[in-house]
Amino acid sequence: MKAVHFGAGNIGRGFIGQLLVDARCELTFADVNDTLIEQMKQADAYTVHYAEPEHRQFTVSPFSALHSVHDAEALTEALRGSDLITTAVGATVLKHLAPAVAKGLLARPADAPPAAVIACENAVGGTDLLASHIKELVTDAEWEDIQSRAVFANAAVDRIVPVQKLEEPLDVLVEPFYEWTVDASAFSVDPPAVEGIHYVENLDAYIERKLFTVNTGHAAASYIGARRGYETVQQAMQDGDVETAVRQVLAETGRLLREKYGFDAGDHETYIDTTVERFKNPELTDGITRVARQPLKKLGAGERLVSPAVQLLSRGEQVPALARVIAAATFYDHAEDEEAVEMQQRIEAEGRIGMLQNWTGLESGHPLFKAVEEALPSVRQ
Template sequence: MKTAVHFGAGKIGRGFIADLLHDSGYRIVFADVVQPLVDLVNKDHEYSLFLIDHDYEEKIIDNIVAYSTISEPEKVIEEIVNAEVLTTSVMATNLPKVAPLITNGLKARKAARAAGDAKLIVMACENAIMGTDILKKAMIETGIMTEEEMDSVAVFPNTAVDRMVFDGHHHGKDGVEIGDAFELPIEKNKLEDPESEPIKGAEYVDNLEKFLQRKIYMVNCAHAVTSYFGFVKGYKTVQEGLADPELLEEVKATVMESASALEKKYGFTHESLVEYMDSMIIRRFTTPGVSDPITRVAREPIRKISPNDRIMGPAFQCEEYGLDNSHLLRGTACALRYQNPEDAQAVELQDYIAKNGVGAAITKYIGLKPEDRMFGVIADEYSKLV
């Protein structure tokens, strides 16, 4: 049986990537730093997925094993030597932490395998633009292998990822709830065989950037602004917020501002982006029985208002094309108001604003200067929020 090594045994790892790997015929090896997740996988060497759109019907994922990246790195390396695919879902900020072990795995693979053997397909499946490039750069920076050495044993396609996943308990079992709708575009031109389909159900594309931006600037944008709009209104979950007709319309207006820039830049049709919003965003986020806490969705506000991320990224694009971005800028203002004592970035942001003022925060975290039009809009919207 083919082997896939997957770094990250959390909900995305088990509920999305491993689900597709399983359906593609792979034996799955999870590698994780969290011992309870390793133990969970190894308890029965299978786990349950619950299909949200099918009355939580159960699906079993088997042929799995997990190893600790802390106490069993040599076992992870051994699996990398013999694997066909290596994927990650560890959060983009953690890619530099897994880079040394992955690189050591490639080094062992290079020593153990003959020249001309099939190359390992390495893909970072993260909520980040060109996540595999981020991982590869971190691997090069370890100094364990040169880029040329790495390229001799592996290929590094970028991906975009999107699926609704939650912890769930049904049929007397714990598991992961998953929605039907998902996206996994993969850069086909970076595969050793561009016509191969190593993961069934993925979409193999020539221009990944347009799909990445559509996902980040529409789905991730919608999720984030719903949480920040919802926070300032006192809601506890995304679903509570979207049940408010006024907030729902504000979210739709925000997402369509992002869509207008994507339409202009990449030539998406307006109708396709409206359908994308309805199917991949609104329908999913309002699925009956789903409850997504704002504290989870709103976490790490500094990252989410950075210039190239999900809110200000499309706002800058709209500004460049002379398009309306007023709702995006209001979403940013709400993010600047976000408070959560258990979120390190929220604490840092509020401490900085308290000491230096919101204007200084807009410059520091977003890169706008007082003379910039968007600076004034964000500061004005911020002042209106209580």
């Protein structure tokens, strides 16, 4: 099986690329970073290091590398013959890949099996976004051709890749855990056989499970941890009170996820335990300022804290743990974080609850605000 992967950064090399090579794909990396691509062209292997006590190492080889601009003709040829096209570039960058992907797909033989296109981005509907960018570039007839030559499947990905401090420039440090979930319903034929991809019929359930467990739990650890003066998530999670607060939050979101999607209670409890252990991993260093950054975004109505709280309240459930984290988030202040500065300015002008009302757009009498107000004394210092 031939594969082209856009994005030779840490996620590309340390997650998607590793799994594709392990699946014996003939893998071509594509990137616009001149230095990185030149290093990859000169290398015949790199090493993925696991952040764990055993310090396992995995050699990734063979692979090839192309510059997305300077090697455009070779990239088109690679896409023309590929069975699988993946990305890990950031959702906002997908529009810049669209011309190359479109050209490569249109060059595919009409009788070739359709290529699977899977955007592995930290965004809901990443592949749909890439497809929409491609559609904007081509004629209606060309788009019909592309649809017959490719299957666009959305995905959800999860693996912590910490700040890198390795000597070898291509080596990557990653946590052992990973999850790559792909929408099985997009395929009318057998999907690519890559060990490590979990094909599911209801991708939205797994996207929300990750968002309301990993992202919500990470936010809880960072905002509660910040109130206690910790500098990293790992330090915060060594505090039994912080771990308890995180587990209480995940018990609330877990209840919502089980009710909405029917996740098995035992399986989900295991997923929570695994998530907590990931946060506690002493081999990782997750700075509070990184995880807690952009607090206004994280306090959005459709985001990891407010959304599950609102959904639970609408079902008649109480949300004291989520309310406590939301309250703690409103105290987050960091001079180099523009959103944190803006949030504190809004609070000064509008009041703490007023800021939440105005920012989330929820009606002033929404029960969430009473819950947050009741939680404020527990997070004041």
